[in-house]
Amino acid sequence: MTQAHFNGVSGLIAFSTQLNNVSQNISNMNTPGYKGKDSFLKDVESNNGMGLGVSYQGTGTRSKNGDxxxxxxxxxxxxxxxxxxxxxxxxxxxxxxxxxxxxxxxxxxxxxxxxxxxxxxxxxxxxxxxxxxxxxSLPPAQTTVLDVNGILSTAETTPYKLNNVNIYDSTGSLKSLSISFEKQSDNTTVGSKWSYTITDEKNKILNTGVINFTLAGTVLEQFLDIELNFDEGKQNLKLDIGGVSVVSVGNSSVQANATDGGPRAGIxxxxxxxxxxxxxxxxxxxxxxxxxxxxxxxxxxxxxxxxxxxxxxxxxxxxxxxxxxxxxxxxxxxxxxxxxLANIDLAQEFGNILIIQRGYQASSRVMNVANEMLEQLYNSSRGG
Known part of the structure; x- marks a missing residue:
């Protein structure tokens, strides 16, 4: 009977420890990355095989990933x-x-x-x-390629001027250019020559040249390597004019956009x-x-x-x-x-609580019965 009493005590201690573990899981159900633990019990045996109750063996971490x-x-x-x-x-x-x-x-x-x-x-x-x-940050970078595309019409009687063409110099400063296109005096067919003039905001000429077109109205050379003579220094620039074509009717319409370059940039x-x-x-x-x-x-x-x-x-x-x-x-x-999120399953935890509660109640009942039997034994001894 005495051993039964101690077995009941060991059960109460073990189930209380298990409940502590369950409460820890539930309290961390909203803790990111938390992994639930399962607690394990083991029986205690004497050398002669007599049961000495239960002890708390430890916990194991659930390896399942959370949502x-x-x-x-x-x-x-x-x-x-x-x-x-x-x-x-x-x-x-x-x-x-x-x-x-x-x-x-x-x-x-x-x-x-x-x-x-x-x-x-x-x-x-x-x-x-x-x-x-x-x-x-990214360091400032100068524009190296200017993409020019559109239509030049031989029906135009005056040069076509494209304004507000923005590029960047080596310090990342913005430069606004203008490009004028003018057909040569002998242009009577689609296959022709056009001159171009690039100027800065002060109308200073930075570069001039000629674009040659085929009879089909397409450029003979897609890229023109030019040098812009700014007051602060020279800047090399590649004109990508592969998208420019010449027609004999209608109006001219050309666009130009820098494909690279820019000021210092932050994250x-x-x-x-x-x-x-x-x-x-x-x-x-x-x-x-x-x-x-x-x-x-x-x-x-x-x-x-x-x-x-x-x-x-x-x-x-x-x-x-x-x-x-x-x-x-x-x-x-x-x-x-x-x-x-934590890998806690509330349904599993509530199920564990019920099992722990039943075990705790049963261990408590064992102690009560053992106490009653011991008390009956003592009373019997006094009566003798």
Whole structure:
């Protein structure tokens, strides 16, 4: 009877511990990247096979991935498949997580929301902290190609002038040009020569030349390499005139647009591709991919990972880890603008609560019965 009493006590302790674990799961059901735990019990036997109750064996982490949730923040990242993000703190200690709530700090490093852990990635085959300092802006670039297209008509009696043609010089400054097209005096057919004159805003002549057309009205040469003589210096420019044609009726209509060049540009957005490579968008419309890719980790046994605060994990020594880039055969792909929710199933947790409650009630009942029997024994002894 005494042993039955102690068995009941061990049951109460074990079921209470299990309930603590369930309550921890439920309280973290909205914690991104949190992985639920299952608690395990084992029976206790003496050397002669007598039952000594139950003891709490420990917990196991559920390896199932949680569902995704859209956030709209492009530095929030979701792993669609296997793998954990790799993080490193100031003491060089490595942690792992599925909670991809990241941001760029003032030093350009990709960090977790607390700012205490650097997100690691690959630069070539080397694992490094992801940093965008080298991509914060694009340097100014001069225009090298001017795309000219449209129609020149031999029916025109005066030169055709195209105004407000914008290009950029080497400092990223905007230059506004005008281009005049004039047919040669002997033009009587579609196959002809036209002269062009390029001037600046002050009407200074920067360059002149001739465009030759075939009898079919198309240009003989698609590209013209010219030199613009600005007051500040010379600038080489390629005219792409392949889209210009000559007709014998109607009016002239020509457009010219710079295909490249621009002022210094700053960052306006980020986008992580499925391969984990960051593409940066700039305010001049350009995009550029960095040389770094997010790193992911996989383990020989995920269930043995030890969960810390913030849904971070560290691995015990007996668990092997493998690092690689996303979008490979074994690892998952990255989805920007999403985070992973906890993998908690409330139906399962409520079911566990009912089982724990029944076990606790039964253990309590065993103790009550044992107490009653002991009391009856004591009363019988006094009566004798």
């Amino acid at each position: 995704s949730k859209q956030t709209g923040n492009q530095t929030d990242l979701f792993i669609n498949g296997k793998g954990y993000f790799i993080l490193k703190d100031s003491k060089k200690e490595i942690f792992y997580t599925r909670a991809g709530q990241f941001k760029f700090n003032e030093e350009g490093f990709l960090v977790d929301q607390s700012g205490m852990y650097n997100v690691m990635g690959f630069n070539g085959n080397k694992l490094v902290a992801i940093n965008i300092n080298n991509y914060e 306006v957005g980020y986008n992580f591709g499925q391969d984990g490579i960051l593409e940066i968008s700039y305010n001049n419309g350009q995009k550029k991919k960095t040389s770094q890719a997010l790193g992911l980790a996989s383990f020989s046994d995920e269930t043995k990972l030890i969960q810390d605060q913030n849904a971070f994990f560290h691995k015990p020594e007996n668990v092997k880890v493998n690092y690689s880039k996303p979008d490979l055969e074994y690892f998952g792909k990255i989805q920007g603008g999403y985070i992973e």
